[in-house]
Amino acid sequence: MEETKPQLVKITFDGIEVEVEPGTTIMQAARKIAEADASQAALVPPAMCYYKPLPTSGGKCRACLVRVAQGSAKDPRPMPKLVPSCITQVQEGMVVENTSNQAVLDTRKSIVEFLLINHPLDCPICDQAGECHLQDFAFEHGSVNTRYEEDRRTFDKIDIGPYVQLHMTRCILCYRCVYTADQITDKRVHGVMNRGDASEISTYIEKAIDNDFSGNVIDVCPVGALTDKTFRFKNRVWFTKPEDAHRDCDKCCGKTTVWYRGDEIIRVTARKNTWGEVNDFICNTCRFEKKKTSDWVLEGPTKVKRSSVISANKYRADLVKKPDFAIKMAETQYKRIDDTRPFVTDEDTIRHQSIENNDKANHRSLLAKNN
Numbered sequence: 001m002e003e004t005k006p007q008l009v010k011i012t013f014d015g016i017e018v019e020v021e022p023g024t025t026i027m028q029a030a031r032k033i034a035e036a037d038a039s040q041a042a043l044v045p046p047a048m049c050y051y052k053p054l055p056t057s058g059g060k061c062r063a064c065l066v067r068v069a070q071g072s073a074k075d076p077r078p079m080p081k082l083v084p085s086c087i088t089q090v091q092e093g094m095v096v097e098n099t100s101n102q103a104v105l106d107t108r109k110s111i112v113e114f115l116l117i118n119h120p121l122d123c124p125i126c127d128q129a130g131e132c133h134l135q136d137f138a139f140e141h142g143s144v145n146t147r148y149e150e151d152r153r154t155f156d157k158i159d160i161g162p163y164v165q166l167h168m169t170r171c172i173l174c175y176r177c178v179y180t181a182d183q184i185t186d187k188r189v190h191g192v193m194n195r196g197d198a199s200e201i202s203t204y205i206e207k208a209i210d211n212d213f214s215g216n217v218i219d220v221c222p223v224g225a226l227t228d229k230t231f232r233f234k235n236r237v238w239f240t241k242p243e244d245a246h247r248d249c250d251k252c253c254g255k256t257t258v259w260y261r262g263d264e265i266i267r268v269t270a271r272k273n274t275w276g277e278v279n280d281f282i283c284n285t286c287r288f289e290k291k292k293t294s295d296w297v298l299e300g301p302t303k304v305k306r307s308s309v310i311s312a313n314k315y316r317a318d319l320v321k322k323p324d325f326a327i328k329m330a331e332t333q334y335k336r337i338d339d340t341r342p343f344v345t346d347e348d349t350i351r352h353q354s355i356e357n358n359d360k361a362n363h364r365s366l367l368a369k370n371n
Contacts, residue, residue: 011094014043026085026096027064028052031275044275045098046108046137048115048222049174050086052277057179058086061172063111063137067104070095082107105141112142115172118152118197119223126170128224130237130309133276134172153197160190161214163229163288168200171225177201177217184281185211201225212251215287219270219278230288231267238309240266245296251283257302265291271302 008019013030020029027045034041045066050058058064064086068079073093082104085096098104115134123129155168173192178201181188193202218226240259247254259267268287270278290296304310344350 009090009092009094011090011092011096013096014098014100016040016043020090022089024090026066026068026083026088026090026094027058029090029096030085030098035274043099045085046133046141047086047275048133048137048172049176051176051179051220052275053279053281054176054179054183054220057176059084060175061111061115063108063115065104065107065111067097067101068094069097069101108141109143112138113146113148116142116146117148118169119172120152120154120169122170125233126224127227127232128170128221132224133222155200159229163215163284164218165227165229165232166201167225167227168202169225170223171201172223173199173201174222176220176222177226180216180220180281181211181214184213184216212283212285213281215284216270216278216281219272219281222276228267228288234266235261238312240310242302242304242310244271244299244302246299247286247290247296249283249286252286253280253282254286255280256282256286256296258296258298263293265293265296 006021009022009024010017010019011026011029012018013026013033016033018029018033020032024032027047027050030044034044045064047058047061048063049060050064062084064084065082066085067082068088070076071079071094072091076093085098116138119134123132123135126132129135153169157165157167160166175192178188178191181190190201192199194200215228218228237259240261242257242259245256245258247256255271257269257271258265259269268282268290270280270282270287272278344353
């Protein structure tokens, strides 16, 4: 007996028609458009709490709110409020507005402001800098100014297990780490404690997270709240070189990304897809204990986006090239440095030129002050 395929549902997302299976969410439909045409990636709503490999995740951060201008072909009325695209399922004839609706964009600015109310501005010292989803979200949708005047809430850093450090001050309560522990381990001992502005990720009666897959909470965290203690403050992500690698492991798939600084592997992470989501979770043995090249079978350089800070450091320059317009603009807007000038090495000459330059600078300052 032949299997009957489910009838596809047609929706319109920012003027683009797409057919998806029943039960698909608006977020997944938008991602399907972007996967078919990479130039449409900017249309996909941002996601801070939704994580496709973690069923039931989403609906917490409200970063992905969209406007449904037409509920369905049977009921063309618009939905009265903006809806979270990550948990709202599509219906036949639905019309969704995302980047084409100003109310959605204005709301997104407010969401960024809300998430940054208590989030510290310590990007220069945060290990997540350069691969932080909150940084990307704030850069694309945030506002320059803030209206918040009260003090931010603060928490002490705590170690939850031998490998993971929790910096609760940075947490945005997306629940991803809780869902991860719920669904890939059999003895979750951490969760969200207390209510309101006192809510925090914590371990129950000070128990440590010590199961074989505890390190995955680091990969799913969109900010720098959960960090790898073996990698903390060792390096910046844009100075590292990621390579896809694998090994035979009896606990997990063994497929990872190893991050090199020179000839040294300084960290190991699970592989992620286009949307920054882990493809297959890995065990702590692969993540924390296998830090030698001889432990791995290297497959080749990890594919990174041209917009990534990793590519900005000339990583795989043969694959990630600068656009022609940037080179042309540099040639027309900036003067070339005259390298034919002789270098001055004589100390007396250097001292004399320095005194002359200081006198000229003081003279310019006096003229500006008198005028």
